[in-house]
Amino acid sequence: MRRGPAVPGWPPAPPPPAWDGLSWQLSDVSQLPEVRDELRRSGEVDGPADLRDRLLLVLDEMASNALRHGGGHVEAAVRRTGDAFLVAVSDGAAGSPPTPAVDRDPGQGGLGLYLIAELSTAHGWYVDGDAKTVWAVLPPG
Secondary structure: OOOOOOOOOOOEOOOOOOEEEEEEEEOOHHHHHHHHHHHHHOOOOOOOHHHHHHHHHHHHHHHHHHHHHOOOOEEEEEEEEOOEEEEEEEEOOOOOOOOOOOOOOHHHOOOHHHHHHHHOOEEEEEEEOOEEEEEEEEOOO
């Protein structure tokens, strides 16, 4: 079942309002296992076990993309938006919109943005100053 659009680009759009949650300052992909552990142990995410798994997957994909392609300093967050959760990741590549891979062998990677779009009910990105933020909303069930 497709929830998000399967298009070559992500829509430029602000995220919905969000509050309460967890956030991390990241500088290297080696920090991601610790981030995943903190999110697993956190009481911030209540709901079915598969929700936590989906949040972990989306956060990991978005943060690793930002760390690999976003030019250094990365901020990642998981916050509430009513009954759903917002995953937002900011990096310093304001001039580089999120661009899903097109015509690439799946064995070479590049399918993370498609996966995020599939798992989310809404997704997008925006620029604020010299930072780009990519975001996705995940429903509780």
